[in-house]
Amino acid sequence: MQPESITQEMPRPAAAAAAAETVLTVDKVSKSFGDNHVLRDFSLALHRGENVVVLGKSGSGKSVLIKCIIGLLTPDAGRITVLGQDVAALDHAAMDRLRAKVGFLFQSNALYDSMTVRDNLLFPLRRHWLAHGPEEEDALVLQALDDVGLAQTAELLPAELSGGMRKRIALARTLILRPDIILYDEPTTGLDPVTAREIDHLIREVQQKYRTSALIISHDMNCVRLVADRVVLLVDGRCYAEGTYDELARNMDPKVKEFFA
């Protein structure tokens, strides 16, 4: 039996966010793999400058959701609009242009093993034709590395970095494109608590410095508490509850309490 959504009972978390421009809309999206219905009529809105965390159990469809948003997977039904563009209607060229404005931090970091940190950062810049000469490239790489506090690592290979450093470099590779939206896929998974908190603070710093909007997939409650302006609870493919961290923490619904107890 599917759980009933309690989303309607939750008050809007922040009036300011509601009034802000919507940069990403997920409207009744469904996605199945065979008989496994991962997303069922899932809806979500992300406003400019806002951090929204999608919270859910492992295997609940969180990563599928952001892969649908970035166009790595195609939803079976529903509509996803990013920066005013319907993702399903875009051809390859238009999709690439949109992807230049949407950063994606992969759970496994997805750094290219055979490239130095510098080349990893330059890769998306060059592929999106956003670099204009070596001097500008150097400046952008330095700025991105500086943003994540790893300015001295440009010539190192990913294998020479710790897990936390690799996560920061992956974030720097995302930041170098100056995206409007950043999608974080479980940014603190596999990190020790201290490094995980550093990444959480970095996510907040990026939001404040660049006014980026972020959709963060996580089941790390410390991460949720530190980075979320708003939390969406995903249960059985549906948006089960939505609100600020404090609002959901006070919610007495058993499925919500499973996470916030």
Added chain:
Amino acid sequence: MPDTSLLAETGEITSFAGRFFREGFRPRYELAELLHQCYVVGYQSLPMVGITGFIMGMVLTLQSRPTMAQFGAESWIPTMVGLTIIREMGPIITALIFAGKIGSSIGAELGSMRVTEQIDAMEVSGTNPFKYLVATRVMATTLMLPLLTILADAIGLYASYLGINMKGTTTLALFVNNILSGLTFGDVLPAFIKTFFFGFAIGLIGCYKGYFSDKGTEGVGQAANSAVVVASLVIFLLDLVAVQITGLLGLN
């Protein structure tokens, strides 16, 4: 059912090859990556192919010498070894060594990239990963294997010359003259042409196995292993087809 999965996989590899021809020759052209891959699969295979070619020529000569001597046909050794190496042994042994070294390396590399989401990262970085990773590697193996085969043939023949001189005396000029007198374009061209197909098959199968590798490190190992096994089998099948075609054309 094994038959069904074999047929299904054959269909999928054929479809993968079709995608290569559809996408591989359209802009955006990945020339820098193609040159890099030519360096990786070609230049870095030189030592292995050279050593194998040398041993192939030397062993073939030393083992055939006693039998040829029994018939008083020692002077035919260069011609026989030349024909054997150029028509068959050079292409097939170089292709098998190439499949072992490069096919497994491509399977493991792409498999690892799939598992660690690097292929997805490429796609969100404005890159068609099929063209950047697959098309360039398949083109590189297709272009480099014929060159490596020519090199292996040359080294194998020189090793044969050394082998003959271990128990007798022959000048290099006479050795070369004996080989050339027994060769026709019908011997050289089909052998050269089939190496392009061998190279294409090795690159394509390595890429296919890696690109669609299952999640996890076990999947990476399986991709590398099955890339070598399937490519080696396909090399023999292609060789059989090549023999039939050259027979039909009257070149055998």
